[in-house]
Amino acid sequence: MLSLRNIWVEYGEKVVLERISLDITEGSFVSIIGPSGAGKSSLLRVILGQERPTRGTITLDGAPLPRECGPDRGVVFQRYSVFPHLTVLGNVLLGLEFSASPLTARLFGSARRAAVSEAEAMLGQVGLADARDLYPAQMSGGMQQRLAIAQALIKRPRILLLDEPFGALDPGIRGDMHALITRLWREHGLTIIMVTHDIKEAFALGTRVLTLDKRRHDPHAPQRYGAGVIYDLALTRKRAPEPAEDASSITIDTKVNT
């Protein structure tokens, strides 16, 4: 679906990425790992359209990818993905409001009610149904990332890009988030590209693991050569059809009050 042909990213003299050629199939979950400074996030920003490659082409279904960020590619960053001035519901609604009314970026009346119920359904999927009127500052890091995912998914993006989305979370919460993203990936038929520092996470979630690093190194001019894909592992191991872990970890209170 997404194909990169001979992508180079250079900042002046410094070569960050060189000769990146990839084909990413629909429905795959690609994890990108590599040492700090190997250009993982640069590669993600290029696919996102936030940065332009100095050489090479990217095509989505054969058509050149628009060189700007757009609603076909959703993103969740490690931080600052949610808007602090909007409630949880407002954050999710925002995506629907932008596309529906370019002038006021707001919805009114029945269109708004429809959007609200769509947003509430999405919040239910990420386990934030009870938090709809909270502001991000009132929520934990894990809840904020859940919100960021819901906010991105409401646009039904073809590709979801995750830039170390769980890096700032506690290990326990991270486990819950892994279950959540796996479930959403499967239910929505998403194509996910995730940059991570955590090798275990990369292998646990991904169907394919890319390792970026420098192939060549000139000790006198370390900026001379950029990183490329040195390992490209397809994980053929079939996943268990339904992981047993998530439903209970997301439901907060299952007790029935009589």
Added chain:
Amino acid sequence: MRWVTAQPTRRATLLLGALPLLVLALAYIVAAAARHADNAADKILPLPGAMAAAMAGLLFEPDPLSGQYLFWADTIASLGRLGLGLGIATASTLLVGVLVGSLPPLRAFLGPLVTAIAVIPPIAVLPILFIVFGLGEVAKVALIVVGVAPFMVRDVAGHIAALPREQVVKALTLGANSWGVVLRVMLPQALPRLLDGLRLSLGPAWVFLISAEAIAADVGLGYRIFLVRRYLAMDVIIPYVAWIALLAVVLDFALVFASRRLFGWAHLGAR
């Protein structure tokens, strides 16, 4: 107990805060009484009774010449100028500050101009304003605007420019256009900062107002103070200064209250 971690209770905080004010008032009365013991006609440190008598005339008796209640006329004139000046400054900050902060090309275009205006001491421009706008209301309001707006514009523009880049990218992936990003992401986050900037600008705005009134006016709090100075009328000047201080405190509280009421999300982190 360590001094750096000590948390006085609510009552103790109020008491501690009131103490210096009470001491100051007491010290004044003691000093005034001592001077009056030496010279019953002393004008420099009037006793509270004399201040009350002098103010009663301005508060409750119409001026024989103009028929106005001078204290109230002064207050209304000064607050009107202050409000108009700050209102224009706020409106221009909303327009210029938000756009300059949000749109890098506009920042490159207008940034140096705003900086150039901001570094000029406003009082130095006052003669120009008097020459251009005459000695009427416009020049006084213009001085407040010129003195306050550049700071507010730069403050808001800087705040917006410093918002995480991720927010813009995220909004674009949600289908926003540039206008949508300004309207729904930048502007709402600029508003609490704007109120903060307005609060910090109250002090300078009063300075510019009183300077302008002292030089050319026929009514206003600053005008009255500088007028009665010729007669050493401390019994009017001191209550006027106290009144100005009270107005400033009330405005400050009102802005803090408005910010908490309207932009509760911006104050969540401070809890």
